[in-house]
Amino acid sequence: MTFAPNTSAIRRADHVAIAQFINKGELVLDVGCGDGQLMQLLQAERGARTRGLEVEHTGVNRCVAKGLAVVQGNADADLPVYPDDAYDVAILSKTIQELARPKFVLDELSRIARRVIVSFRNYGHWRVRTALLTTGRIPNLGHDAGWWSDGARRPCTARDMAELAAEAGLTVAAATAVGGKPVTGKSLGRLNWTADELVFVLERKKA
Amino acid sequence: MNAPARTLSGADGLKRLSVATPDQPLRLDSGRVLENVEIAYETWGTLNADKSNVVVVCHALTGDQFAATPNPVTGRPAWWDRIVGPGMPVDTNRFFVVCSNVLGGCMGSTGPASKKPDGSYWGTDFPIITIADMARAQIALLERLGITDIFLAIGGSIGGMQVLEWTIQARDRVFAAVPIAVAPRQSAQNIGFYETGRQAIMADPNWRNGAYLAENTRPEKGLAVARMAAHITYLSETALKRKFDRKLQDRQAKTFGFDADFQIESYLRHQGQTFVDRFDANSYLYITRAMDYFDLASEHGGVLANAFRGLNTRFCVFSFSSDWHYSPEENRDLVRALNAAGCETSYVNIETDKGHDAFFVEEPEFEAGLRGFVDAAANARGVPKARA
DSSP: OOOOOOOSOOOOHHHHHHHTTOOTTOEEEEETOTTSHHHHHHHHHHOOEEEEEESOHHHHHHHHHTTOOEEEOOHHHHGGGSOTTOEEEEEEESOGGGOSOHHHHHHHHHHHEEEEEEEEEBTTSHHHHHHHHHHOSOOOOSOOSOTTSTTOOOOBOHHHHHHHHHHTTEEEEEEEETTSOOBOGGGHHHHHHHOSEEEEEEEEOOO | OOOOOOOGGGOTTOOEEEEEOSSSOEEOTTSOEESOEEEEEEEESOOOTTOOOEEEEEOOTTOOSOSSSOOTTTOOOOSSTTTEETTSSEETTTOEEEEEOOTTOSSSSSSTTSBOTTSSBOGGGSOOOOHHHHHHHHHHHHHHTTOOOEEEEEEETHHHHHHHHHHHHTTTOEEEEEEESOOSBOOHHHHHHHHHHHHHHHHSGGGGGGTTTTTTOOOHHHHHHHHHHHHHHHSOHHHHHHHTTTOBSSOSSOOSSSSOOBHHHHHHHHHHHHHHTTOOHHHHHHHHHHHHTOBTGGGGTTOGGGGTTTOOOEEEEEEETTOSSSOHHHHHHHHHHHHHTTOOEEEEEEOOSSOGGGGGSOOHHHHHHHHHHHHHHHHHHTOOOOOO
8 A cells, every 4th residue: 555645635624714813833732633734734834833632543654654743642642741831733633532541631731732623523512412302313424333332522511611621721712613703712602503523722810 | 404604704805984983982782882884785876965855764673684685695686676766665766775684693794603803703702782782873873874864763573672772872863663563662572582492502512611713613512492482473363374383284184203293493493594594593692682682661760751852853653453573552552652752653553464564564554654755754844756
């Protein structure tokens, strides 16, 4: 098996939504970086310096073959060795709902990076709420085989994510629906009704 | 096992440079000094005007400087022409590649099979050397070649240990480093295996307390057993089963004797026999001892990350899933330390059943990953691309 360099510049909407919060020259850690599409976008369009962490070896191989700096490892276990403030930004792109230890990972990332950006599926969307009300079943947004399947996503809402952030000593500095306009953390109520996919920019609470 | 008596270090036609003289001796970790050291080496490709395209290839325990072209002394093919050569991941159309025989080796570099200034063989009078000493001698060789900064240091196994020493000793003069199938310290298990091999050599009556060259004997049986035992650790149980399982060698039934009934026996005997034709037994003692003493953390206050703190070198570590000689977990210890030290680090664990020796054989994912890393690093350093 050989890997051709990824020449088709696919700009995933959630990646574009994340990229707007990255500034030129920032050092970014992409946790669960897959085959490196987001890192390529951040390098090319935001001038960021990137590092990746990925558990699946196929993704790691593709990244390294593209010349991206990526470590094969497990976010649930490997983060404690990273020094404090090693990164400007840490990103969990559609990853946090698949982690075994989301609170632990967020705690670690808030120590390692000054900002943490998370993107996730919002189970607070009005269609999800209506579906639960009318069908009596948890709606499946993530194509999981079923709520009981191995590695099934953790359903959470915008408010749930803000609660976790607060637990980790973080505040929602900015938020946006994927494909939408950024708002401040104070407008979460409306986003929680209307966005099916969200990006949060989390910052440490001022002491 | 009737190899012709041959003083390998006296073999002609090998390129050598003096890297230590009585005025400028090589100071060893043991506290002893070597006043006369020659290092044998090979090069491929062309050094560019700003000397930005230098690659140092570090060989493994039983390797030599002939990474990309056949060895004219042994007649053996190049050991790494899958990786080093025109159009290969380490492209000799783009890079100037240097590979040297380690200090203590037996393919032209000064070692126990070399002669002292008084004309007698070093034998076991040769000082105990370390991996750091090997790197020290290699760095001195590069300096003799007029090179202080290198683009890339790359090597597998004990070659990977030398790569790590390069990044520490030639601090910030190594742009990129690729340690492959390595460990930051020699495990008790490996010390045990190599001690078994050393004892086999020293138990051979022809070893003569290390003075076999002067007495014109060779501890071939002991060296062959050492090689057989070590070779098992370079393979994996899965690969042994796939290649040999319990198949019989050129026979239909067991012989109820101690002949090589099984293919695996025949294979290991062949590995042992061909090894004694090309390798010096005392070199094997010295190089394996250097591996035993390798423990980077202990030399840096007990904290492995301290060895790499503040380095600007970019690293790419490869391990192989079925390697039990230097396991993925040991490679991950290194990667964790590199991350903790803040170094730019990539790490890939290649899924394979080929064990420790996987880096010598066809592994497309390894080669693709290595090519990507080397190309990206070379572009970042501004090394001109190969002429088409």
